Structure formats: structure tokens, C-alpha cells
Amino acid sequence: xxxxxxxxxxxxxxxxxxxxxxxxxxxxxxxxxxxxxxxxxxxxxxxxxxxxxxxxxxxxxxxxxxxxxxxxxxxxxxxxxxxxxxxxxxxxxxxxxxxxxxxxxxxxxxxxxxxxxxxxxxxxxxxxxxxxxxxxxxxxxxxxxxxxxxxxxxxxxxxxxx
Numbered sequence: 397x398x399x400x401x402x403x404x405x406x407x408x409x410x411x412x413x414x415x416x417x418x419x420x421x422x423x424x425x426x427x428x429x430x431x432x433x434x435x436x437x438x439x440x441x442x443x444x445x446x447x448x449x450x451x452x453x454x455x456x457x458x459x460x461x462x463x464x465x466x467x468x469x470x471x472x473x474x475x476x477x478x479x480x481x482x483x484x485x486x487x488x489x490x491x492x493x494x495x496x497x498x499x500x501x502x503x504x505x506x507x508x509x510x511x512x513x514x515x516x517x518x519x520x521x522x523x524x525x526x527x528x529x530x531x532x533x534x535x536x537x538x539x540x541x542x543x544x545x546x547x548x549x550x551x552x553x554x555x556x557x558x
Contacts, residue, residue, distance in 0.1 A: 462520025
């Protein structure tokens, strides 16, 4: 339990700022921050170490925010979700509408299955949910998503959009 406490002290401010940038609501951000660490405690056994702990905590926070949006049934602009999908850091989230349009066009170049996987991921579905929906393995969903995201970034970099 002391390790979770250390992680909380180390990352609470970063995660709070991240959540605040998503929600624009300090109270909701506080609630999601608390829930992030509760979820981390309950799912620590699932952490495979394929990313940093900070990245793992950020993904929990992001998924909780997306879950909250689905529950509240707020409308979220697809372009905003595209920005979240492609970006790995807060700085990269400042993507222009031109870049969002380019991402949409790039996705249209991919096969229907890939487009569906990416769109489900953008909508906040977990890889487990995507695998069930698409009748593929979770690792296949992860690989397709990773390769597509990487391909999009390479194309955006070539055009100087990120």
C-alpha cells in the first residue's frame, strides 16, 4: 500500500492537470483523480510493465473520463477524440483542424476492419472490448491500433503537421 501512496504523491498533480485539461471541471477532475488511484489499486495485477507507471495511470484516467462522458451522454467532437488518439503527450494535443481533417483522410486509406478498430479506440473502448466486438484477439487489436497510430504519425510528420 505504501507504493501506491508514493505513486499518488508523485503523480497526483500531473494526472489532475491532465484530467482538468479534459474535463474543464475541477470537481470532476478531483473525483476522477481519486477513482484513477482506486482503479490502479484494484488492477495493479494487470499492469504488465509495457509502459511506464505514469503512462498506465494516465490511461486509467483517460478511460475513466471517457466512461464518464458515455454515462453523462455529453457530445464530444470527433476531432477532439482524434487529437487524444494520435497524441502521446499533452503538448501534442494542440492539433489544428487541418491536422484532424488529414487524420480522417488517412484513416479512409485503411481497410474497414482497421478503421473500425481505430474508431472504437478513439471512442474509448478498451482493447478487450474491441477484441470482443471485432472477434479478434486482444493482442491483434493492440497491434493493429499501434501500427495505424504510428503510420498516421509518420504521415503527419512528413507533411509537417506535428
